[in-house]
Amino acid sequence: MISIFINDKPYKVEAGQTIMQAADKLGFHIPRLCYHPKLSIEGACRVCIVEVVGMRNYVASCAYPVSEGMKIYTNTEEIRRARRDIVELILDNHPEDCHTCERDGNCELQRLAFAMGIRKRHFEGEKKHYEKDLSSTSVIRDPNKCILCGRCVRICSEIQKVNALGYAHRGFKTVVMPAYNMPFKDSVCTTCGQCINVCPTAAFIEKNFTQELFQKLGDKSLIKVAQIAPSVRAAIGEAFNLEPGRQLEKELTAALRKLGFDYVFDTQFSADLTIMEEASEFLERFQGKGKLPMITSCSSAWMKCLEQFYPDLIDNVSTCKSPMSMASALIKSYFAKKIKADPKKILSVACMCCTAKKYEALRPELMVDGMQATDMVITTRELAWMIKSAGIDLLHIKGEEFDHPLGYSSGAGTIFGVTGGVMEAAIRTAYELYTGETLLDIEIQDIRGLKGIKEGKLVIDGKEIRIAVAHGLGNANEILNTIRKDLQRYHFVEIMGCPGGCIGGGGQPYAGSNSLPLDEECLMKRAEALYGLDRNKTIRRSHENPDVQRLYKEFLGRPMSAMSHKLLHTHYKPKEPRGIVPAELTAR
């Protein structure tokens, strides 16, 4: 412990931390912008400056360590004015379209400008003008709104290790862009949307389908079918100012019907189905038919990442489609048949926590009988906005149940939304498929939690199975490099593209005024919401789901059947966008 002074008052703080960290613990919130606890220290925005006695210049509190006897001033007239002027400088080069901006009311810059007391402009002048990049299936890049805090660049390189973004040009012309300023769609971007999550403004937003969807919902000739991913229900409450961790499954079902959907299905049902297929596929491979380790394939950002960066591992990845695409394929086949409808008249909408699903929906490999299986994907944020816009009181609505036959799910399908969940669900089923015995201890703690890479072992019928789980593409990178070196190390690996799994997806609600994007506490609460749903279910193993059993009996036959392969499985092929060194060169 060392002694420091903040604004003339003495405090004892732990050595080795930054001024900002020490001040946070003492209840001084120093304003900040580019800082993010999960990312490296950039020191770029200069909003968190403080005065330190003996230092010629102001000190960026995010980067500077405390030392014995340090005298810090966080709130003098001079520092307040400097900070105010810095934030004004950012505003002066920012479009003044707050009223029509996607993030109006939810923008860190807006909040900061208000807190700094900027009521007048002193330094207005030229503003930057760039074209918006609308090319991506998922993420819109608007450099005009970019304030160059660098969070997107850092999350893309440090957490995701995708490196799709970087700085270009100098001085006032500095801009964040993909390599060669080529269209985002042609870049290495995996469309995970984490840049949207960490962006303090609207420089990155998802490709929005809400207006189009409202229009389609009014089209009486269409049969409107929705599906909801597990993590949407675990997080959407935050967009309605609820504390994280409250799940709104039944309320959402009701709200979707009120929005005009004819059928509301649960992606958790198709998650159960995914487990049936994936567990069976794993056992096939485990018994010698196919490559090991087998790697999961539910995460669309990870799939794009695989094709770009790890084409050598394509044969190790499960051929199962994601739960969303399985549900959509069934909606346009099994379900259409059941209700005797023309599948072309069905509008299949997926409510996802994910921006990459917008990309996945357009993958040509996932077409069903020449039709796009998922017609539209909206994120949790878009759904929240639609509910508000339609005047639906989500918090006081009477809850409703999902529709059959694609609405009932086991607890295993629920936990798909959390890192480790797919693995846990697969084991619950694989164990029983292999041994014929029911696995009793079904909560596998080794692979729960937010540790970047989790490993575990289990014994099935006297054979050891080594499993591993990675979430976030950066952690995935680490585990995949391990696999490249040692193919025997694991049997079964789960990879999710986003930190925390789907609960931390790129389409989840923005952080509020008192929270940070990707805050671990918030992620844990979302996870707990899903684990709670699992615990409260009597059926917690996918193969016990009676609707899944019926589906196999009536339509698919058995897991890995020809029909399954036609509707529920897919394939991947190497992609080499510009900026990627071909695999044969990196293999050296």
Added chain:
Amino acid sequence: MPVRFNITLCDGPSCIHKRSKEVVSTIEGELEKHGLTGKVGINLSGCLGMCSKGPVMIINPGYTIYGAFAEEDIPEIIQQHIMKKKPVTRFIIDEDHLYNRFFRVFGDVNFFGKQMRIALRNCGIIDPENIDDYISLRGYEALAKALTDMSPGKVIAEIKKSGLRGRGGAGFPTGIKWELTAKEENDEKYVICNADEGDPGAFMDRSAIEGDPHTIVEGMLIAGFAIGAKKGIVYIRAEYPLAVKRIKKAIADAGREGFLGDNILGSNFNFDIEVRLGAGAFVCGEETALMLSIEGHRGMPRPRPPFPSVSGLFGKPTLINNVETWANIPVIILDGADWFSSLGTEKSKGTKVFALAGKVKNTGLVEVPMGTTLRQIIYNIGGGIPGDKKFKAVQTGGPSGGCLSEEYLDTKIDYESLAKAGSIMGSGGMIIIDEDSCMVNIAKFFLEFTQNESCGKCTPCREGTKRMLEILTRITEGKGAEGDIDKLQRLGNMIKKASLCGLGQSAPNPVLSTIKNFRAEYEEHVFNKRCRAGVCQHLLVYEITDKCVGCSVCKKACSVGAISGAPKARHVIDINKCIKCGACFKVCKFNAIRKS
């Protein structure tokens, strides 16, 4: 025994521009004609610093310095000087009329005589591409002394005691930097030579490398020994091809002679140096940006701490010094800290190289002891202001330095005094400004440079300098408003104290110092819409005086039809239409147009 003449030609860009390359072939042709090929030595040197007198050559023995001659004069010089041993006096550079002698020894020429050359001690004297030349002037002796007679601790103690401070601009005590890096325990450490000299008009480092590359190699070797590093990197801008070529050759030659590599001079000290080229970003001269650039990233500064001595290149302890700093190291080791610290002022020891430019008679490179006054440099070495113009300001420290007015001329040059006066030492740019220059325009010029070269990372530098530049532009265009000067100061002071790196922290200096020292000029621009130097085009007023004979030439030259008047009658300019292009002024044969 006949005298063996040797001709050394300055190979600096200014002399190359003045056809020094052609001069060489003419000399060779002339020598051949007289059967003297091989009997007279010819070699190229780095910049001799007498740029205003180019092309410059020195004929030895005797150190006769010839300048400002043409190719046609070569036969005469060869025939007279080489063959008849009679120097051609009219081309001898002779600024000093008090000692009007035929033979001008290096030190006798005023331009050189008032200087003290330590960092540049060998420049122009040795053949930089010949390691034997360097060795013959005690080259690598300091290394040998360090390796055999001194411990690493003793080397560092000597550097500390010398009082040498970083010549890159910030003036951090070099010895302490070495000590901090030496203290870190790590098997891998780096020594970097910062040769990313980017200040416009500055060429101290380039000349030092071009003229004496081995001294840099030797300095880095001594540091490697002192701090326990095995690897050195010279980061040099690609725009300096000759310097790159010479440092590469020096490294290769030193390696061949056993000064680099394993078991240097029979000791157990191993050290290697590689050269990395910069890609043209000014900010890469900033140490943290430079290291990121070497690592292959975009050169952008990062917050300190951690300092490079703790976590530098590739996260390893790194010692980074400027070219001129390195050039001082062998001298300190050889001649001792006591001697070195006897030069200079209390807090700034040794000498400093300046690139003298602008409105001064002798432009070029000068090395003077710390404590020399600005007046001595400008008038005694620089020879004063050309024409009958009045001195107005001196700008030191490159684009981020300040402009000092006449009252500061007796300021002694050292880090503290210059900072106190509102400027900086910087890397050694020195630009003399006379009454024909507008100080607002000068400030705008420098700020434009720093704004363009800002890395774009931190808000104050990226956005703040842009706004300052806009205000300055406004003022020079006659659109300045009350409060603009205050805004410049408000932004400038904030940017100085809030920016991430030295570039931003010093970018407002030209503006703040000109406001401080030439406030009246700013006020004239803002309130009276007047530019006393007649530089700011938008503020000029063109009038036709009664000298006009009505020839109508101006009327035809005016592209906007602002001039009217009947033939043979006095014409008038409509100031509302006039765009102040000056076309009328240029075409008038009767001096009838007045610009004010």
